Structure formats: structure tokens, C-alpha cells
Ligand code: GDD
């Protein structure tokens with residue numbers, strides 16, 4: 067089975083994590099995010115993946131290569147300029163089979179694609195969308211269906227008064243190649259705003275799933291995805307690595323303080339005496355957590371250094387960031403790769419520091 071993964075968005079809502087790497091390969095727990103998708107796809111018989119890249123394409127290619135590490139054939143198409151979700155599909159046309167899956171490249175899920183493919187076959191659909199129930203559909207594509215799964219209406223990013231169902235487009239489609247005939251070449255096209263409305267009443271079906279599903283495209287949801295993977299709420303091989311105390315400690319890591327599971331501590335990391343890591347954390351490779359520091363519900367990416375008696379709560383600390391002593395970070399803070407924070411700084415309420423920004427001692431109490 068073949069799958070086309072859309073991986074060309076700029077990931078603006080996930081900045082500064084996506085300022086230095088494209089969203090599909092942002093590290094999540096212990097691997098590039100898209101590795102979770104590749105495992106999921108392989109589990110449903112996908113052995114051939116076309117990655118549709120644009121923004122920072124080489125970043126995706128450098129991390130994933132030809133896919134052999136994931137036991138999947140991986141090819142890339144690179145748009146010269148962003149063509150939108152439908153334009154990207156059209157642009158990949160020459161590589162596509164008669165029937166294939168198409169996925170948004172930022173969704174963590176264990177949706178049952180096998181059932182979706184079966185329904186697609188049974189109904190003779192031209193396109194079958196996976197649908198999922200969410201609390202607030204306003205950030206998604208709202209889908210109204212009738213009996214038998216026929217889509218009556220597709221409304222991208224509905225306004226509050228248009229919301230009368232909680233079923234949204236999960237960003238996983240089964241498509242017949244013939245639908246590409248409806249897309250004009252060489253111009254930006256939105257599959258959600260242009261193609262799906264055209265297919266309503268004309269072979270567009272929805273397949274409602276009851277599975278774990280999360281679009282990881284904001285810092286809040288990125289953290290949620292981390293917690294859910296550690297808790298085993300979504301099927302992934304990470305859970306197998308969490309032993310009795312729900313801890314995974316990498317080779318050469320030194321824990322002198324206390325780490326409360328579920329948590330993952332990367333190879334070569336050091337948690338100094340008197341430091342606490344709790345509430346579901348990921349501590350990356352070679353991270354140093356200083357004496358008496360307190361890390362709670364946070365992700366500290368590879369090579370970051372956290373000073374003594376510094377507190378980090380519900381925040382994301384980018385790779386190679388250096389934070390001085392006695393700082394307070396959180397909640398909802400995101401520090402971009404290589405940022406440096408002197409001693410005695412305080413950042414809160416969703417503050418973002420862009421990559422390589424440097425703040426002297428005592429510079430900010432936010
Ligand atoms: N190649 C390419 N080119 N990919 C793109 C482009 C482009 O111009 N624009 C966006 N993408 C990719 C993004 O990288 C992402 O993987 C996917 O297309 C969806 O784009 P987002 O920007 O994340 O869209 P969204 O989250 O606001 O909404 C979409 O996903 C929702 C589910 O998460 C829509 O499909 C909604 O209908 C859906 O509910």
C-alpha cells in the first residue's frame with residue numbers, strides 16, 4: 067500500500083521548535099515525530115511512502131533518508147513554492163498509484179486505517195476521510211455526514227455558529243487517483259476548501275473512528291502528545307521501553323537526584339543530587355539538570371543545560387539551550403534551540419525565546 071504524507075507546512079504555530087527543524091522531524095519523546103506515523107502506517111500494510119516536502123525539505127531528507135531505518139520505501143517530492151494541501155497532491159501525481167492513502171504530516175494517532183480502506187472498497191468511494199470527534203472543531207475541518215457515511219458538507223475552520231457536530235477531518239484519506247483530475251496544476255490549491263467541497267455528493271465518504279488522535283501542531287498539543295505517549299494512551303513502541311517503574315534510562319545516564327515515572331532520560335544525561343524530575347518528563351540525550359533543580363511536566367531536548375535550583379514547569383526547552391541558576395520557567399514556555407538564559411531570570415505564560423537569543427543575568431521577570 068502506498069501513502070502520501072504532507073510535510074511541507076511551515077509549522078508556524080510550533081515556533082520556535084520549527085524555526086530550526088521542519089515540523090515532521092521535530093523530536094517527540096525519543097524520535098523524530100514522523101517516525102510514529104511511519105510505524106502506524108507500516109502496521110496497516112503501507113510499504114511505500116511519498117513525502118511531500120516544501121519548507122526545509124532537506125531537513126526532512128537528512129533525518130529520514132531512504133526510509134530503510136523504518137523498513138519503508140521513502141521517496142520525496144519537493145515543491146518549488148508552497149502549493150497548499152491540494153496543490154501538493156497534484157504535484158506528486160506522477161509517483162502515485164491508482165489508490166493510495168494521504169496523510170497530514172502532523173497527526174499522532176492509532177486510527178484503524180485497515181477498516182477505513184475496507185469501507186472505501188465497500189462503498190466504491192472516490193475519497194474516504196477518517197473522522198474523529200473533538201471538543202472544539204473550530205481549528206479543524208468540520209464534516210457533516212448522512213447515513214451510510216456519505217459526506218453532506220465539508221467546512222474548513224468553521225465559525226462558532228456553524229458548529230453543529232463534533233466530527234472533524236482527521237487528516238487521513240483514502241483517495242482514488244482519478245480525483246486528481248479535478249485539481250488544476252501549478253497553482254496553490256487547498257484540498258479542504260476546494261477539492262472536498264467538489265466531491266460532496268460525488269463519491270466523498272467519512273469513516274468515523276474511535277481512536278487516539280492529536281494534531282501536534284501547537285506547543286500545548288506537543289506537550290500533550292508527549293504525556294500521552296509516556297502514559298501509553300496511544301499505541302507506540304515507546305511504552306515497551308518503559309519498565310516496571312515506567313522509566314527508561316539511556317546508556318551512561320547518571321541519576322543522582324530523583325526521577326519519577328513515567329519518564330524517559332536519554333543516554334549520557336545527568337540529573338544532579340537534590341534535583342527532581344516528575345510529572346511526566348522527557349530528558350534528552352546529554353542533558354544536564356543542575357543540583358536542586360525541579361523539572362515538572364516538561365521536555366528538555368538534547369544537550370540542554372539547566373542550572374542549579376532552577377524550576378521548569380510545563381515547558382519545552384530546545385536542544386542546546388543553557389539556563390542559569392535560580393530561574394523559573396513556565397508554564398507554557400518554549401525556548402528555541404541554542405538560546406541562553408543567565409541566572410535569576412523568570413519566564414512565564416507562554417513566553418517564546420527564539421533560537422540563539424541570549425539574555426543576561428536577571429534580565430527578565432515576565
Ligand atoms: N507539501 C505541502 N505543501 N504540505 C503542506 C502545505 C503545502 O503548501 N501546507 C500545509 N501542508 C501540510 C502541513 O505540513 C501539515 O502536515 C498538513 O499539510 C496540514 O496542514 P496544517 O497547516 O497542519 O493544517 P491544519 O492543522 O490547520 O488543518 C488540517 O488538519 C486538520 C487535522 O489536523 C486540515 O486538513 C483540517 O481539515 C483537519 O481537520
Ligand code: MG
Pocket residue numbers: 170172281283
Ligand atoms: Mg495541523
